[in-house]
Structure formats: structure tokens, C-alpha cells
Amino acid sequence: MDLSLVHNLIANFWYLLPLALMVAVIRSPWFKGKFGEFLVNFSAKWFLDQSRYHLIKNVTLPTEDGTTQIDHVLVSEFGVFVVETKNMKGWIFGGPQQRFWTQKIYRSNHRFQNPLHQNYKHVKTLQTLVGLGDHQMRSVVVFVGDSTFKTPMPENVTEGLGYVRYVKAHRELVLSRAQVDEVRKKVAAGRLKDSFSTDRAHIRHLKEAVATRKVAPIHRSGRKFQ
Template sequence: MMWYLVIIKALVPILMLCFPVILILSFLKTPWFKGVCGEFYVHVLAKIHLNKDKYHVLRNVTLPTTDGTTQIDHIIVSEYGVFVIETKNMKGWIFGGTHQRQWTQKIFKYTNKFQNPIHQNYKHVETLKSILELNDRQIFSVVVFVGSSTFKTDMPENVINGPGLIKYIKSKDQSVLFDADVQMILSKIEAERLVPSRKTTRAHIDHVKQIVAEKQTRLVHIGSGVATAIQLSDDRWSQDIEIEPAFTDSWENRSWQIDQVQTKFKDRAFP
């Protein structure tokens, strides 16, 4: 019996050391932490390589919308335009196109479907265009991937890997705003944005979760046309719609989401 107690006594300090290490490693792998790291990388990149007198960098801007809130990773304001940046911290091979509803991430045998980030950034751009009264020549949607990801399909010029962000921004060298416009835009954004806080972030997350819940339960017609409500529990679907939804302005823009629900239901019901 004594040898048993000796072993336990020897293992206790080892377990006490390993437990916090495991917790830290688990935390480092969370989507939240990866997202924060990706946004921090873009923020530092912009601060170091862009002239602070010409380019004004705003981070983590939450704006009110008609149906809740929308959260923008970065907004860069300059005389050359307003750059609305959506950041993705991902690794592996990335497949996608401008008009595809979903893009694909592949890491060896692992495959993940995620929402087209160009579509995701659409709502951000449209919200700012409305608030700031800008036209298409004065605002640019930018999607930047950080991490060890590689594009395996041709991407539009505004979808770039991290180091290419500065090159893309500096490629826009035609003045489209006066200095007075730049200052007015900065003032408007500061006036409209919600105060950065845990409460603001929590409210935005709750709003997104509410939309996710509404999307997960849909009415589909089966056979004779009898409508049945189903709850989708497919992990990939849940992962796809955890991010901020795009095209929430009208039913026409959202109709493709019903097509996806119907397809997934048919796949599950009729293998």
C-alpha cells in the first residue's frame, strides 16, 4: 500500500505542472485567439509600413445596423480611399472564387467549408458606404489571409496574403478624397461606432448567435409538400455560419441559404 501512495505523491507535482500547460495550449488553439492574433498582425503591419500622417488605422470597429450590429476588423482611411479589411487566420490550402458561396480549406485529409469572405465583407462595406456617403471609387473591400495558408485557385486582387496587404493599399495611388473629407470620415466613424468594450463585443456575439439560430432551423418541403421544421446539427454547417452573416439586407440575397439547407437535408435523409 505504501508504494501506491509514494507513486501518487510523486505524480501530483507533475500533474499540477502539466494541467496549466494543457489549458494554455488549448486556449492558444481556440478560434478566438487565432482571430485576435491575425488582427494584431495586420494592425502591426499597417502601423509599421504605412505613413501615419496619410493613413489612419482603426481597429475592431463595431457599427450599428438596421438589424443589429456589424463588426469590422480594420478600417484604414486615407486620401486614396477607405480600405475595409476582413482578416482570416488560416493554414493549409485555400480554394475559392469571387462568386462562390463557400470556400474550402484543406489540410491533408481535413476539409473545412467556410463562408466566402468577400461576401462576408460586403455588409461591412455597404454599412460604411451608407454612413459615410461614399461611392465605389472611394471605398475598397480587402480580404487578407495570415498564417501558413496558400491559395490554390486564382484570387481577385483584393484577396491577398498578409505581406501583400501593404502593396495592395499602396497600389491605390490616386487621390479620391480631400484632407477635409478624411477628417470628416474619421469623425463620423468615431461618432457612430459603439464604445469598444466587453459589453459591445458580447452584444455583437449574441446578435450573430441569434441569426445563426434562425438559420439553423428552416422549413423544407418533403414529398407531398408537407412542411417540416428540422434542426441541423452538421458540424460543418455550424462552423460556416458562426461567422458574421453576409447579404442580410433582403430576402432575395438570402435565398441561397435556403438552397443550402435543403441540399444538406436531402443528403442526410437520402444517403
């Protein structure tokens, strides 16, 4: 190989390397997730009264089998809203009771965990921490990005700013101001430190959980347990 040719290519097109790296980062699931969370954070601060709705983002809580990570928590007198964010494009098919939903982009189909089921664990873990009743906890799923629902969705599964309308629609006071302050203190005390190492540990736990589910135990008859 002519090393001078390689050297000339690098010298003339070096500026394309950071551009390619930037494109790779933007297309990564990590960036899409973080950008989706940013949009929800921004809209919550812009469209919700910050004196009544207190936003806590990226809450990682310990569980019996590892950790669970909540994108956003909104604490208010109208309840504690636990928000799961999905930055996805394409057509979205799913129902409240289905274990998996489907994302369709042209002829390609991709299955993903029902976000309502995913958020249920978040809600219950947080509920145990703060000591509230079911009527004081709200589960919300918000899709951002260029996605379209192709099946009827429950009212707490929203697109874009639809989650703001859902939050504002709850007008019954279920928490006192003192309880709101107490919930915020308990979340601050019970959450794990918001850091890169916490995120990495949570991701490692998720990968291990997925790998465990793929290897189901074998029954003596030779069939896998369902």
C-alpha cells in the same frame, strides 16, 4: 481511488496545468483571430505612412438585424479600405461568386463563408455611416498564417503583406484631407464601445443568425424554401 496518489500527482505536476491552459487558448479560434488582427495592425503601422493612412481597428457597427464587426479600417485620401482578416492554414479554394470557400488540411475539408461576401456587408454598413460613394470604398481580404491559395484570387484577396501592396497601389486621390478627418469623426461617433460586452453581444448575434439560417421555413408542400 487513492487520494494521496492524486495529491502527489497534483503536487508534482501542477506546473503543467497553466501550460495546458495556455496551449488551449493558443489553439482557440478566438486567439487565432486576435493574433491575425495583431499582425495586420502591426504591419499597417510599420509599412504604411501613418500621416496618410489612419488605422481604426475592431469597429463594431449597429445594423438593422444586430451588429457587424470590422477588423480594420484604413482611412486615407486614396479611399477607405475595409479589411477582413483570416488566420488560416492549409490550402484555400474559392472564387469571387462562390457562397462558400474550402479550407483543405491533409484529407480534411472545411467550408467557410466567402470572405468577400462577408466583407461586402461591412463595406456597405460603413459606407452608409460615412456617406461616401462606391469609388471611395475598398474591400480587402488578407489571409495570415500558413495558408496557400490553390485557385486564382482577385487582387483584393491577399496573403500576408500582400494587402499592403494592394493598398499602396491605389494612388488616385478620391478624398480630401477634410473628408478624411470627417470620416474618422463619423466612425468614432457611430461605432459601438470597444469592450468585452460588445464583443460578446456580437458573437451572440452571429450564433443566432447561424441557427436561424439552419432552420429554413417549411412550405405547405413539405419542401423547404431555398
